[in-house]
Amino acid sequence: TAVRISSKTRTPPRPSLWTMQKYAVAIGKVLGFLVLALALGWLLAGGVRFVVRSELLAEAAFAAAALAASWTAAKLEGRSLASVGFAERTPARHFAVGLALGTLIVGGSAAVFTGFGWYEAKLGLSEPLVQWFVTSIVLSALVALFEETLFRGYALQIASRSFGSA
Secondary structure (H helix, E strand, O other): EEEEEEEOOOOOOOOOOOHHHHHHHHHHHHHHHHHHHHHHHHHHHHHHHHHOOHHHHHHHHHHHHHOOOOHHHHHOOEEEEEEEOOOOOOOOOHHHHHHHHHHHHHHHHHHHHHOOOOOOOOOOOOOOOOHHHHHHHHHHHHHHHHHHHHHHHHHHHHHHHHHHHO
């Protein structure tokens, strides 16, 4: 059978040269931002690891690099960090909810893995549990800050402004 195309069927118009240029600039901005943030992060984290050998401080270096790249990119466009997602009205509440959900997900995963026999937690009484717990929370917060800043901050704002929201 043949496919009939109705006279009411419209093909979408081709993007204009202006639109294509806007897309190319947006892709360049996002890639430049990601390269700047990751290169700065690797440099800072490498220096920290060389001097102190602390993964916690290395992750703090990555988070600082993502923040510095976001600030630089926003300032180059005449905007503030608030314009790329740092204008939260209730950050403590969002942090608490994120911490609770993260704990629930990790704890739930550990429970499922334990149920299938794939995981067995072994904590001795001699372990510094408070220090381990606080370090885990700080490390998780730094990883989250780095990831959210890198992928859902400036890069996402530029992409959504240029290509539209999904």
